């Protein structure tokens with residue numbers, strides 16, 4: 001089933017990995033064909049996520065070339081492939097997680113697509129989906145956080161970081177938020193962090209000591225670290241006995257060469273999770289998205305949007321997220 005569709009569309013793709021110069025904005029890219037189990041979504045708001053930088057620069061391998069970047073968006077269903085669920089009708093407002101979102105139209109697996117309740121606009125959904133679900137699944141599954149737990153969050157004023165601060169507050173945890181500027185630390189506090197700390201790039205031991213002191217010397221129940229290479233060691237040192245070190249990103253580069261024996265010092269659990277394994281089935285996707293919409297609608301969680309960029313300004317948006325100057329979510333609109 002389909003509505004009247006154009007033959008070509010706007011999209012951003014790359015033919016090779018590299019700097020922002022490899023990002024190609026085109027207005028004559030063929031509209032994708034919708035296949036078995038897929039829906040074609042006309043995107044209204046598209047998420048910019050740090051993972052797009054990993055694919056562009058080659059930290060993660062490209063599945064194929066040319067490759068359209070982008071992992072999540074919200075819009076309207078414009079065509080249905082065979083065998084899609086009846087709860088995804090033509091014309092429905094939806095959000096999805098998938099690939100090739102930096103485009104006017106994206107063919108996505110129905111499995112990762114959800115309809116939106118009336119109170120959730122396309123803009124809110126695109127701003128929340130991937131980053132908020134990352135935060136939600138981290139605190140539910142990577143380390144099930146308990147009320148009263150001390151939790152350390154790095155990059156706390158970023159997209160995922162602000163969701164972590166808010167959700168941790170909502171479940172009664174006590175967040176220590178690390179961010180690189182006073183403005184970012186203030187924002188983390190406004191979003192639920194109990195205490196804020198500097199990273200002290202020139203003196204990581206000072207950072208570790210400050211965090212451990214805040215917990216009364218015991219250490220934190222869990223660290224959610226997305227900075228990776230530069231902060232891994234100083235974060236691991238803040239974890240209490242039998243706590244968890246959750247390393248879920250590589251903004252400063254991947255963590256390599258870790259000696260497993262180091263965990264024995266405090267019987268620490270080490271995890272390197274990916275969102276897609278927590279939302280593997282449609283039941284998982286529906287369960288976590290409905291929980292997320294409730295948090296936004298009923299608990300009044302703040303959906304922080306840094307800026308909405310025209311799709312053609314992809315280079316500026318990409319440079320901005322890499323610059324460490326942004327807070328909250330960056331969105332694109334075709």
Ligand code: NDP
Pocket residue numbers: 048049050051130131134155156157158159160161178179180181184226227248249250251252253273274275276321322323324325326327328
């Ligand atoms: P952010 O908005 O958080 O931007 C990245 C932040 O990382 C910056 O704002 C900056 O905050 C911090 N940072 C620290 N060191 C560097 C550096 N050397 N270069 C650039 N940034 C740095 O991005 P997202 O919210 O999109 O993603 C946050 C993290 O979560 C990423 O690492 C991403 O890969 C990860 N992620 C992982 C997922 C998973 O499934 N495992 C899913 C989604 C996201 P500051 O200036 O305060 O240090």
